[in-house]
Amino acid sequence: MPEPTTPNALAHSAVPTIVVVGHGMVGQRFLEALADRGLTPAAGAARVVVLCEEPRPAYDRVRLTSYFDGQSPEDLSLVEAGFMDRHGIELYVGDPATGVDRAGRTVTARSGAVFPYDTLVLATGSYPFVPPVPGKDARGCFVYRTIEDLLAIEEYAKGAATGAVVGGGLLGLEAAGALKGLGLATHVVEFAPRLMPVQVDEGGGAALLRTIEEMGLAVHTGVGTQEVLAGADGAVTGMALSDGSALGVDLVVFSAGVRPRDQLARECGLAVGERGGIVVDEECRTSDPAVFAIGECALAADGRVYGLVAPGYEMAQAAAEVIAGGRSAFTGADLSTKLKLLGVDVASFGDAHGSAEGALDVVYSDARAGVYKKLVIGRDGTLLGGVLVGDADQYGTLRPMTGTVLPVAPEQLVLPAGAGGPVALGPSALPEEAVICSCHNVTKGAICEHSTLPEVKKCTKAGTGCGSCLKVIGQLMPPPADAGLCGCFPYSRGELYEIVRTLEVTSFASLLDSHGREEARGGDGCEVCKPTVGSVIASLAPTVGASGYVLDGEQAALQDTNDHFLANLQRNGSYSIVPRIPGGEITPEKLIVIGEVARDFGLYTKITGGQRIDLFGARVDQLPLIWTRLVDAGFESGHAYGKSLRTVKSCVGQTWCRYGVQDSVRMAIDLELRYRGLRSPHKLKSAVSGCARECAEARGKDFGIIATAQGWNLYVGGNGGATPRHADLLAQDLSDAELVRLIDRFLMFYIRTADRLERTSAWLERIGGGLEHVRDVVVHDSLGLCEELERMMADHVAGYRDEWAETINDPDRLRRFVTFVNAPDAPDPSVRFVPERDQIKPDLELLAGPVLAVRPLEGTAS
Secondary structure (H helix, E strand, O other): OOOOOOHHHHOOOOOOEEEEEOOOHHHHHHHHHHHHOOOOHHHOOOEEEEEEOOOOOOEOHHHHHHHHHOOOOOOOEOOOOOHHHHHOOEEEEOOOEEEEEOOOOEEEEOOOOEEEOOEEEEOOOEEEOOOOOOOOOOEOEEEOOOHHHHHHHHHHHOOOOEEEEEOOOHHHHHHHHHHHHOOOEEEEEEOOOOOOOOOOOHHHHHHHHHHHHHOOOEEEEOOOEEEEEEOOOOEEEEEEEOOOOEEOOOEEEEOOOEEEOOHHHHHOOOOEOOOOOEEOOOOOEOOOOOEEEOHHHEEOOOOOOOOOHHHHHHHHHHHHHHHOOOOOOOOOOOOOEEEEEOOEEEEEEEOOOOOOOOOEEEEEEEOOOOEEEEEEEOOOOEEEEEEEEOOOOOHHHHHHHOOOEOOOOHHHHOOOEOOOEOOOOOHHHOOOOOEEEOOOOEEHHHHOOOOOHHHHHHHHOOOOOOOOOHHHHHHHOOOOOOOOOOOOOOOOHHHHHHHHHHHOOOOHHHHHHHHOOHHHOOOOOOOOHHHHHHHHHHHOHHHHOOOOOOOOOOHHHHOOHHHHHOOEEOOOOOEEEOEOOHHHOOOHHHHHHHHHHHHHHOOEEEEOOOOOEEEEEEOHHHHHHHHHHHHHOOOOEOOOOOOEEEEEEEOOHHHOOOOOOOOHHHHHHHHHHHHOOOEOOOOEEEEEEOOOOOOOOHHHOOEEEEEEOOEEEEEEOOEOOOOOEOOEEEEEEEOHHHHHHHHHHHHHHHHHHOOOOOOHHHHHHHOOOHHHHHHHHHOOOOOOOHHHHHHHHHHHHHHOOOHHHHHHOOHHHHOOOOOOOOOOOOOOOOOOEEEEOOEEEEOOOOOOOOEEEEOOOOOOOO
């Protein structure tokens, strides 16, 4: 702790002292603003002292709930490593201010240290409001505000079964999601008639309510908490509600709003508002010109206390500019919000409730899909605001257009495809002065001065707040001049493949630190490069010495959604199981096993076009149990979840068909077993037809084989789906050995040179020289690569291990297959089914929707 200092110690100091009370998100932003203006000890301009109440420096309170998703307190930190030392800032954690002497211009800390100041900045934030109900202090009652609160909730939840959240606003729903994730049956009690009453209207609240109830949460709106009930031991046992009902709960979280922390200001005689908040002017000065207040503790000049981080950041910037001798003002802020609450996108912006005179609503509501969209339009066509629930993709474009006349009819922006919309305006339609990042007040023009996302984040801080603007920022970025994969790497996927192969790189972090763009090094990468590099390392694992198991160590964090649980995620949160059936050939005994598994676990069964049997409707915790039985019966993963070989389809060939000229089933089985598990830029499909009648549809596959009287013809680059393409003939009349050798070369050359998510059909049309070049390389060995390509395929074949067999035999790997980390045996209550045609289907509530309510603008045809 510092030595106490007398008030006179600074009187003769060459530089002024700035004392900051509070080191939350706004306090840290203020320090960064001081540093940007050179107003720090390192610049010789001021002494800066920060008194922090919590035991750790500033962290991202907006993403607080991500702690329960595996983020550590260190991951949430907002303080760049070395920031304090680099700027000479004195930070005292766990030592809050306890008193201010305005006459002597000193601040006293809890440790007893006294700090003189020339300028005092109060950034004390807010405290959670706990309704004054009997029992509110019982053991098992918590608030949801700090990391310490979360640690306490997490610990107490280990002995609890049911929890309740008092408050259905933004933070209340975050808390409810946390309790659900901890394995507790969860109630939400909201006094208002709908959830999120400040942000969404009645229609949006109804859509949000339906979706959240489908997840298994019990929601009670229009009722208040009258009492928290406790047992003889003082622990929570229940709640009494204002409608006379009661809830049996073991844990209660109060999230009923916040109040400004203005106690220090009151005690030292600063002016405060009637309902709280330190009164400040447009420069964020209090009634004492030497004292500023910023963030949630301040009652702004427009008479509001702002509880969002974006206005607090604006206040921090304004105060720093004024303290530095400049001119700035905070006169109000945008209260737009976009969040993902319990997996549901919720956004509101502008005049969301249509309170302006003459405002008109354009509404689209689909109760079945849980989607609600409302745009508030002025009589002259000006966009005034809106509410988006369930689908907020257009928020990033619509919010900056608030206050302008839309370039298209508003109904086109809310209607789904096939019903007159949607129209994708895109960020190109926005003016240069449109604010893209409301957290840091960054305009489109400021963003477009930079060329990569890491550069934008570093120079403007856009995208480092709530993250809702990242999609639009990405769309504003020009394609990298160096044709790099993304803003993190200056190399294409093919070039990264060569770097990994040549240098035997086995981790994403080491590749990013050694070959990433300078501004991206030491970072986490992005959603483009992480799965791409993960796939490259997986495809090269036997060659470079990496683990071939995609969920080992760092690899797990790089995978796409389906790879996280080695299964395809379905629309209701359940998963599908797809065992490999090489060539479509299966014994009656294995058919019986699949039937018994489907029956015992209540799964939906479907025979696919790829000659496999898919099983749908498994919970994540059931996957190991199901796969244990399948592996014991001789099945292995069909890799339907990965960018890898799916199937090699076949007809029955000459063994059964009177037209067949070769054994297509045997060849299909051999090829599928050879290339199973081969990770590639995109999925791979194949087929073998036993004659020219082409019953297996081989020419619609990435590599297809058609039998001839002399051997096999090999076709490549075919594709079905949305953009069908017939495969091209690569070589003909091949022997078995020649066929396999050419396929080995073709696949490894494709994996080596294709772009991310590029099917063989697109790759063949893009690559210089097209089919002829590929033929020169893989048939005639024009680049001298064939021996290496064959060796790498041999490495893959020799190193193949079934992922599910390895998973079920490893207790450590099995631990990830739980819905709730804190209650591994608890099933996910949101995964529900209803009967249909003697099977099951997801229970997606069927209501009378979609409901479309479009109110025409004045002067238009009705």
